[in-house]
Amino acid sequence: MTRNTALSIRDLSISYDTPEGRLRAIREVSFDVARGGITGLVGESGCGKSTLMSAILGLLDGAAIVESGEIWLGETDLLTLSRGEMRRLLGDRIGAVFQDPMRSLNPVLTIGRQMTDIQFRHRLSRRTKRERAIEMLHKVRIPDPAARLDRYPHELSGGMRQRVAIAMALMAEPDLLVADEPTTALDATLEMRTIELLRELQQEIGCAIVFITHHLGVVSELCDDTVIMYAGEVVEAGPTRALFEAPRHPYTDLLFACDPARIRERSRHLPTIPGTVPGLIDVPPGCVFAERCPERFAPCGRLHPRPLRVRGSEAVRCHLHDPEVTS
Structure with a gap:
């Protein structure tokens, strides 16, 4: 792991024991998140994004089995920490923003109570903590922040609640922020404002961000690097601009083609990728995308592809x- 890397995931494989058999949720996942950088994590539902997020945050289900791999935050392998050690990192070196702020904010406590309580590691007076909370709400552009502290979550709009969640996650100036689809519940205008806000705060604080989303437009606007996941594997990763200009994996190409923003002619039907995602209990022996891939050839059905560095x-x-396969 280099000095310029905030988070490094290496050969991570996680499965779940189910009544039908062992479900291999993610397999041999590897990628890095640069210090001060934003990495987008993209893929269809069921591709393993949530399992990966839970592993980073130490929130894996009791049925989860870490079969192999490492998750390095600086010099710390998160997978070796006890529950207590991981709890001390959360809210300090690692922050999180979730999709629905109504589920992450306590509905029976005021915003001020929650923003002061979250500073429990800081030996400050309650008045100073309140002042810090007001300052942070001002940074996330909430009008009249002092008055908002006395409100309950249900008294704020969805956009304001999400900005409160972002403010709380960044108060400790963490090394890493994990954002799980934080703009999904917002309308288009609020979504763009939230993206701009995240970028500004990230540059001010200098933290790295893992941004999990389905929204390709958000990825292209916000992320420096992008990781494409499919059926539990990373099928392509690289700089966002290069990936969008010239995707190398057929799945990436087809996924981008499904983006409504790329539709040039009016149509009653949105573009889709034919076929379905393979089951993860009986994972295909070859390429996991082979059955849906328009460019598949004989080796795709029997040989599992290895990760390769390709231009872009x-x-x-x-x-x-792979020259060893195509030659």
Whole structure:
């Protein structure tokens, strides 16, 4: 792990024991998040994004089995920490913003109570903590922040609640912020304002961000790097601009083609990727995208592709770019 890397995930595989058998949720996942950088994590539902987020935050379900791998935050492997040690990191070196702020904010406590209580590690007077809370609400552009502290979450709009959640996550100036689809519940205008706000605060604080989303437009606007996941694997990763200009994996190409913003002609039907995601209990022996891939050829059904460095991408799992397979 280099000095310029805030988070490094190496060969991470996690499964779940189910009545039907062992479900292999994520397999051999590896990528880095640069210090002060924003990495987007993109993929269809069920691709493993939530499991990966839970692993980073130490919130894995009791049925989860970490089969292999490491998650490094600086010099600390998060997977080796006890529950108590991980709890001390959360809210200090690691912050989190979730999709629905009504579920992450306590509905029976005022915003001020929650923003002062979250500073329990700081040996400050309650008055000073309140002043810090007001300052942070001002930074996230909430009007009349002093008055808002005495409000309950249900008295604020959805956009304001999400900004409160962002403010609380960044109060400790963490090394890493994990944002799980924080703009999904917002309308288009609030979404763009939240993106701009996150970028400004991230640059001010200098933290790294893992931004989990389905929204390709948000990724292109906000993220420095992008990781594309499919059926529990990273199929492509690299700088966002290069990925969007010239995707190397067929899945990435088809996923981008489904973005409504790329539709040039009026149509009654949105573009889709034919087929379905394979089951993760009986994972196919070859490429996990083979059954849906328009460019598949014989080796795709029997050989599991290895990650390759290809121009424009840091890693691509595709036989089309492997000279040992295509030669």
